[in-house]
Amino acid sequence: MRFEQISEKSGYHRVDSTGPGATVGAPPARVPGRRVRPGIGIADSIGSPAAGPVPSYIAEMADDARFRWIVDTMALRPGDRVLEIGPGSSASIGCVAGALESGEYIGVDRSAAAVTRARTRYAALVEVGRVRLVQAGVEQLRLDRPVDGISFGSGTFDKVLAVNVNLFWTKPPVTELALIRRLLGAGGTLALFYGYGSPDTATAVGPKPSSDKLVGYLDAAGFDSRAVTAGDLLGVLARPR
Numbered sequence: 001m002r003f004e005q006i007s008e009k010s011g012y013h014r015v016d017s018t019g020p021g022a023t024v025g026a027p028p029a030r031v032p033g034r035r036v037r038p039g040i041g042i043a044d045s046i047g048s049p050a051a052g053p054v055p056s057y058i059a060e061m062a063d064d065a066r067f068r069w070i071v072d073t074m075a076l077r078p079g080d081r082v083l084e085i086g087p088g089s090s091a092s093i094g095c096v097a098g099a100l101e102s103g104e105y106i107g108v109d110r111s112a113a114a115v116t117r118a119r120t121r122y123a124a125l126v127e128v129g130r131v132r133l134v135q136a137g138v139e140q141l142r143l144d145r146p147v148d149g150i151s152f153g154s155g156t157f158d159k160v161l162a163v164n165v166n167l168f169w170t171k172p173p174v175t176e177l178a179l180i181r182r183l184l185g186a187g188g189t190l191a192l193f194y195g196y197g198s199p200d201t202a203t204a205v206g207p208k209p210s211s212d213k214l215v216g217y218l219d220a221a222g223f224d225s226r227a228v229t230a231g232d233l234l235g236v237l238a239r240p241r
């Protein structure tokens with residue numbers, strides 16, 4: 001396991017890896033309708049007179065350092081098909097969907113209350129189909145059977161994301177990781193993040209697993225992975241071998 005060195009570049013945390021093709025931390029992807037100059041991020045475009053009204057999810061991303069770091073670190077591309085496991089009704093929904101253009105965002109959460117809250121909070125994105133939310137446990141997903149009319153077939157997603165979802169460390173998540181391995185397309189990435197604090201300060205907020213534990217479970221499930229840290233936040237980026 002290798003921890004990556006984190007440095008500041010152009011206002012963004014960047015992770016420079018020594019591994020092949022493993023650099024992450026590209027500036028945020030362009031958001032439709034926004035004028036984001038090359039070399040600057042979404043946050044920098046807020047308040048620009050040329051940019052026009054700011055959709056709430058973009059303003060949210062500018063405000064939320066945790067999810068801004070997460071979106072940067074997982075190196076979202078505009079066309080990515082993203083599955084988030086356990087988004088609750090958190091700002092990750094707006095931040096991730098806001099970083100996509102032709103891609104898609106599907107959130108799967110087992111809590112009916114959380115899905116209802118998320119549908120209300122992100123009603124505008126749900127209405128235009130940029131966000132789809134499914135009430136189900138990840139363990140209920142099947143490759144050969146749509147859930148809520150959504151197919152979860154083999155190779156459906158480029159990125160699978162989970163933030164503060166305990167199932168990945170409180171027991172060996174053998175079944176879940178086997179499913180995620182199949183759901184990811186070639187070159188896809190599973191991104192697990194923990195921590196509720198800031199990427200800038202190390203004050204611990206909320207429980208976190210050790211990166212060794214996560215990497216060990218991922219290794220046993222056939223993923224190559226590496227840990228990334230910033231302040232209170234821990235991420236593990238994993239690719240099927």
Ligand SMILES: C[S@@+](CC[C@H](N)C(=O)[O-])C[C@H]1O[C@@H](n2cnc3c(N)ncnc32)[C@H](O)[C@@H]1O
Pocket residue numbers: 085086087088089090092108109110111114136137138139162163164165166167
């Ligand atoms: C601690 S909350 C984190 C919410 C959000 N990701 C964040 O970081 O603010 C964990 C969420 O994961 C969901 N969850 C837990 N186990 C799950 C499972 N097996 N499948 C889908 N969702 C799950 C819970 O319902 C809850 O919304």
